[in-house]
Amino acid sequence: MIRNYLKIAMKVLLRRKFFTFISLFGVSLTLVVLLVATAMLDHVFAAQAPEVLGDRTLGVYSMTMRGPESIWSGFAGYQFLDRFIRPMTKLPSVEAVTFFSMPGTGISYLDGKKIESMVKHTDAEFWRVMRFNFLEGAPFTVDDDRSARFVAVINEATRDKFFGGQPALGKTLEVDGQRFKVVGVVPNVPILRISPYSDIWVPIGTSKTDAYKRELVGDYTGLIVARSRADFPQIKSEVQSRLKEAEALIPDPKMYKHLDGGADTLFEAASRLFLPGDSETSHSERLFLIFAGLAVVFMLLPTVNLVNINLSRILDRSSEIGVRKAFGASSWTLVGQFVVENVVLTLVGGLIGLVLAAAVLAGINASGLIPYAQLSLNVRIFLDGLAIALFFGLFSGVYPAWRMSRLHPVMALRGRSV
Amino acid sequence: MIRHLLKLVWNRKRTNALIILEIFFAFLVLFIVGTLGIFLWDNIHQPLGFAPKDVWTVAISMHQTTEDYDPNQAPAFLRLLKETQGLAPVESVAGAMVLPYSTSNYTGGTEFNGRHIRADFNDVTEDFAKVMGLRVTQGRWFEKADETTAWEPVVINETMARAAFGAESPIGKRYGDPGKDKNADRERRVIGVIREFKKGGELSAAGNYVFQLKRLNPLPAGMKATSLERPPSNLVLNVRPGTPVTFEEDLAKRLQAVAPSWSFEIKPMAQMRASAFRLALTPLVVGGIVALFLMLMVGLGLIGVLWQNLLQRTREIGLRRATGASRSDVHRQVLWEQLILTSFGVLLGSVLVVQIPLLDLVGFIRPGIFLGGMLVAMLAIYLLAVLCALYPSTMASRVQPAEALRYE
Numbered sequence: 001m002i003r004n005y006l007k008i009a010m011k012v013l014l015r016r017k018f019f020t021f022i023s024l025f026g027v028s029l030t031l032v033v034l035l036v037a038t039a040m041l042d043h044v045f046a047a048q049a050p051e052v053l054g055d056r057t058l059g060v061y062s063m064t065m066r067g068p069e070s071i072w073s074g075f076a077g078y079q080f081l082d083r084f085i086r087p088m089t090k091l092p093s094v095e096a097v098t099f100f101s102m103p104g105t106g107i108s109y110l111d112g113k114k115i116e117s118m119v120k121h122t123d124a125e126f127w128r129v130m131r132f133n134f135l136e137g138a139p140f141t142v143d144d145d146r147s148a149r150f151v152a153v154i155n156e157a158t159r160d161k162f163f164g165g166q167p168a169l170g171k172t173l174e175v176d177g178q179r180f181k182v183v184g185v186v187p188n189v190p191i192l193r194i195s196p197y198s199d200i201w202v203p204i205g206t207s208k209t210d211a212y213k214r215e216l217v218g219d220y221t222g223l224i225v226a227r228s229r230a231d232f233p234q235i236k237s238e239v240q241s242r243l244k245e246a247e248a249l250i251p252d253p254k255m256y257k258h259l260d261g262g263a264d265t266l267f268e269a270a271s272r273l274f275l276p277g278d279s280e281t282s283h284s285e286r287l288f289l290i291f292a293g294l295a296v297v298f299m300l301l302p303t304v305n306l307v308n309i310n311l312s313r314i315l316d317r318s319s320e321i322g323v324r325k326a327f328g329a330s331s332w333t334l335v336g337q338f339v340v341e342n343v344v345l346t347l348v349g350g351l352i353g354l355v356l357a358a359a360v361l362a363g364i365n366a367s368g369l370i371p372y373a374q375l376s377l378n379v380r381i382f383l384d385g386l387a388i389a390l391f392f393g394l395f396s397g398v399y400p401a402w403r404m405s406r407l408h409p410v411m412a413l414r415g416r417s418v
Numbered sequence: 419m420i421r422h423l424l425k426l427v428w429n430r431k432r433t434n435a436l437i438i439l440e441i442f443f444a445f446l447v448l449f450i451v452g453t454l455g456i457f458l459w460d461n462i463h464q465p466l467g468f469a470p471k472d473v474w475t476v477a478i479s480m481h482q483t484t485e486d487y488d489p490n491q492a493p494a495f496l497r498l499l500k501e502t503q504g505l506a507p508v509e510s511v512a513g514a515m516v517l518p519y520s521t522s523n524y525t526g527g528t529e530f531n532g533r534h535i536r537a538d539f540n541d542v543t544e545d546f547a548k549v550m551g552l553r554v555t556q557g558r559w560f561e562k563a564d565e566t567t568a569w570e571p572v573v574i575n576e577t578m579a580r581a582a583f584g585a586e587s588p589i590g591k592r593y594g595d596p597g598k599d600k601n602a603d604r605e606r607r608v609i610g611v612i613r614e615f616k617k618g619g620e621l622s623a624a625g626n627y628v629f630q631l632k633r634l635n636p637l638p639a640g641m642k643a644t645s646l647e648r649p650p651s652n653l654v655l656n657v658r659p660g661t662p663v664t665f666e667e668d669l670a671k672r673l674q675a676v677a678p679s680w681s682f683e684i685k686p687m688a689q690m691r692a693s694a695f696r697l698a699l700t701p702l703v704v705g706g707i708v709a710l711f712l713m714l715m716v717g718l719g720l721i722g723v724l725w726q727n728l729l730q731r732t733r734e735i736g737l738r739r740a741t742g743a744s745r746s747d748v749h750r751q752v753l754w755e756q757l758i759l760t761s762f763g764v765l766l767g768s769v770l771v772v773q774i775p776l777l778d779l780v781g782f783i784r785p786g787i788f789l790g791g792m793l794v795a796m797l798a799i800y801l802l803a804v805l806c807a808l809y810p811s812t813m814a815s816r817v818q819p820a821e822a823l824r825y826e
Contacts, residue, residue, distance in 0.1 A: 022722050026715045033708055104479065105683050109667040176681045177674045208679050209481040301443040301712055305719040308436050312726035369700065403432075 002340065009341040012317070013348075019313050020345070023306060027349025027392060028356060030302040034295060035357035035385050036364075039375050041291070044192045045267050046380070050130040051196060053225050056095075057129070058235055058263035059195070060085060060222040062273060065256040075102060076261065077215030078204070079249070081222040084242040091238065093231035094224055098125040101212075102219040103198045106175035108162075115161050119175060120198035121207055127153075129225055130196045137169045137184035140203055144183075148205025152180035155188045157372065158199045175200060178208070188372035195223065195266075197372075216249060216259060224263055232265075239263040299392070306396035310342060314404040322409050331405035338404055342397030343390065350389030354382065423754050430727070434759055437723060441763025441799060444716045448798045449771050451709045453791030454702060457623070457783055464624050467575070467614030468518060469551035472661070473687040475517050476653035476673065480680050492634045494677050495649030499543070501676050502653065505669065507661040512545040513632060513650040519619045519690040521697075526628075528594035530582040537578055537626035538617055541650055543634065547612070549656045557589040557610035560631045564609070566638055570646070571631060573610040578626035583608075593628075604644065606630075619691060621698045623782060654687075713802060720806035728752065728814040735814055736822020745815040752811035753804065760803040764796055 013020045047054030060081065064073040076085075081099050089097050103118035127139030132153075140151045152173070159168045159182075168182045180202055189196045204212075212218055226235055239262055247259050264272060271287035314321070321334060354377065361375040377385075427434055478498075480491060495513065502511045516524050516538075527536040546552070547559040555576065564571045572593050579588045593606035615627045633646045657665070666684050673682045728735070735748055771792060775785035 019722055022715070022718045025718065029711050029715060104681075106681075107670065107683055109670065112664050112667060114663075114666060177678070207481065208479075208681060211481050301440070301447065302715060304436060304440045304443060305715055308440060308723045309719055311433065311436065312723050315730060316726060 005337050005340040006344060008337070009344045012313075012341060013345060016313060016316070019309055023309055023345055024349045024352060026302045026305050026309075027346050027389065028353035030299060030392070031350055031353030031385055031388060032357045032360060033298065034388055035353065035377070035381060036360055036375075037295075038384050039357070039361055039377060039381050040192070042378070042381055043190065043373075043375055044194075045270075050132045050186075050189065051193065052131045053129060054266070056226045056229050056231075058224045058226065058232060058239075058265060059269060060224070060239065060261060060263055061269040063217045063259065063261035065217050065250060066258040066260060067254075067256040070255050072217055072256065074217045075219045076222055077218035078212045078220045079214055079218075080216045080246050080259075081220055082213070083249075084246050085222045085224065085239070088224060088235075088238065088242075091235075093227050093234055095227050096125055096129055096225040097222065098129045098225075099123050099204065099220055099222050100126050100195075100201075101204070102221070104219075106200060108173065108175050110162060117158055117161075117175060117199035118197070119200045119202060121204045122201050123204055126201070129223055132186040132196070135185045135187065136167060137182070140183055145203040145205060148203060150178060150180045150206055151183045151203065153184040153186060153201040154182055155186055155199050155372075157188050159185050173200075176208075178206065180206075190373050191371045192373065195221065216246060216251075232263075236263050299388075303392065303396050306346075306392070307399055310338075310396060310400040311403060314338065314400050318407055321404055321407050325407070325409035334405045335398075335401040338401035339394065339397040342401075343393035346389045346393030346396070347386075350385055350392075353389070354385055357385070420758075423751070423758055427755060427758055433723075433727060437720070437759050438763045438766070440716060440719065441760050441803065442766045444713065444802070445764055445767035445795055445799050446771070447709050447712055448795035449767065449791050451706060452794035452798070453783065453788055454705075456787050456790040456794065458621055458698075458702070460787060461616075461623050462620050464616070465614045466616050466620055467552065467612065468616075470518065470687040470691055472657050472659055473549060474655050474657055474666075474669075475685050475687055475690060476655070476669075477517070477683040477685070478651050478653065478677075478680055479683075480649075480651065491649050492647060494680075496634050497676050498653065498673060501672055502655055502669070505665075505672065507657045507665050509656040509658055510545050510548045511653060511655040512549045513543040513634075514546055514652045514654055515539075515541040515650045516617060517652050517654065517690065518550070518615075518617055518687065519694040520617075523617075530595060532595065535578075535581050535626065537574075537628045539628050539630065540615075540617070541630045541632050541646060543632050543650070546629070546654065549654045550615075552615060553613040555611050555613050556587060557608070559610055559612075560629075564631050565633045565635055566641075568641075569605045569607050571609040572606050573612060573629040574608055575612050575614050575627040577614070577624055578628060579608075579611050581626055604642075619694045621695065713798075717802055717806050720803065721809060724752075724756070724807060725810040725813065728810050731814075732817055732822045735817050736819050739817065739819040740823060748815040748817075749811050752814055753807050756803050756807040756811075757800070760800055764799060767795075768792060 051057070060076045062073060063076045063080070064071060078099065085099075086097055088094050100120055100122035103120045106117050106119035108115045108117065124140060124142040124145040132139070135156065137153075139153060140149070143149075144151050152175075154162075154168060154173070158173075159165060162168070162173045163171060168185055170181065172179050172181050174180075180200070189198070191197050212220070224235055224239075226232060243259050243261055247257070250256050250259065262272075265284075267287070268284045271284045274287060324334065358377050361377065364370065365373050365375055499511055499513065502508055516522055524539045524541075525536055526539055527534050529535070542560075544560050544562060544565075547554065552559070554573075556579075557573075559573060560571060574582070574588065574593075582588065582593075583591060588608045588611060591608050593608055596605075612629075614624060615629075616622055616624055617627065630646060632650055633644075634649060637647070670682055670684055673680075738748060738751075739745075771788070773779070775788045
């Protein structure tokens, strides 16, 4: 039966080439836009190298000091992380804890040419949590970090800029007036992977001053790797109670009274950032709803377009429908047939869309618009695309099919529409 | 005539409702694109207020938290200013809290005659107007002596002067109602008005702007310290035309030698301007391309649907032709029907869209710009609808009456 439908579907699609072209054009372009957006989100939020532990990692990202008149928000401060989050390693549910700064711009001059690099200050644990694939050398050690040795891990792009692509191990580079010895080289990490991203990674102790040690709100991030996702609620409430304890350290208790923050997954952190508000849990659901809502709104126009074209296409075939009805085909059979036809069409459009999306992503990677972007289609995104195409096919096929099934056989045979 | 056409449209209401819906969505897309486009076009045509040519910027990281302010910072900053001023390629140099084209903001609100007015602030040193080429239209810019007055002088832009003081001259007036100006440690007074200062650059909208003077030199005894004594985190300097890029390295070394514990990031303002443009235009260009494809899709879809509809109405058209209607009559009928459908879609869209300025949903865009966006969207959608109707209606008008009447 289905085989028969598929055969008819192919024949019909080839008969009205103009309509088929418009449908495919609409479906594939809509899918390109949705797939590119999905690929970007996947690139930011999904657990992938070097963040292989991403799925069971919570982060202390943004923090806010709040008082009756004033609000001071930023990232977590080192003092808070060091005194309240580091001891959490002792908890049985916590596997590892690592701290690192937001990347800052570091300037170097090499033979009269300026080189701008992003510099991130990290602890040694960072290299255990982020599984980088070292091209040369190895990460700096706990000992390097503790004694604040001027050593650095650099990425490929930095090696190319400073050493012309030659092996860099043991060589030195000067950034912002500080000289670092290269101990390791890693592949480039895209800027969208905000936790591992940088050009140069150096020990926290090499910071120019020790002001960071006194900050509750600053520019550090702490990541907590749990043994399993089931431990998340417990770790979250533990961080909340430690935040309460830390309120005693607020430097100016008249101005600021509360310390807000928490251990979040990356998606929760993003929702906290984009949707400020008081409620604790609903952020990520709201952000998800906004993403889904945007996708649906964006798909409305192509869907209406497709429904319109499908309607025209069916009415064109009213005599065929009349014959089938006259010979006893039920309305449901006809609806089924038409929906199958439409799904075939949207899946073909979906495949074209996937190919086009791959081309667009390659274009974005090559343009350098997003530093070190490695946007690509993976199985997850492919399945997403398929699901979107299927949804499209069903959604835009059902109404026209229903209209079709209601055609009166006698009218239909006479070639008259509803 | 119109009533008759409306009847024709009503007779095919279900098919037409979907076309109207499609036009409605297309109108919304065009409205968004049109409004943003006009918004930017309008912004570009408003004066910028400063000259970014030959200005270099230095962002300073003092690696200091806000709570442990170090009194040695101000003298160190003054040494930086002096060192930079002494370099041959530098014409003038000043300090600033916020740089033009940067994404950082520093805003505050105060009441004027009971009305709350928000403004962007910037704390600068004396030579800022000279470096940036600001044009003073009333009163005067800051002078050295202003650093030690018992009240704090401020210079505001014309937009702010109008918002806070109306048609009156703001010179010498108090900034903010007495007792309500919580953000300031002392009374503030307006000493001058500048034409404009669009911090966000050419593409941003003009807004209220207020300058305050940094007080980095030692204050007279007994004067209370305020946040204005903390050094600003940027330098702006005006270099002589034709200064080579190699001066940058030289400057970086000098600055690093004066303040070894600070980090410096030197950038020509032209570079900041370029990245501000890229930041604002990239999403717009991407959105524009997507909108273009959407419109192409809608256009092709409309042609297909119209064509199919007319094909089904071959007998009707044939009858009209047989009873004496000319080809252009048929042509006109199709076009008018299409225009009626479009008008319904546009009407629906306008009713929805007009709520945005009415309910003040997007505050920073003026109602006039929404109106412009609506007009652009209408024009574009009518054009699209007519273009899509042309080919199918030509095909329909070619129908031979005799053939049409026997068409099954």
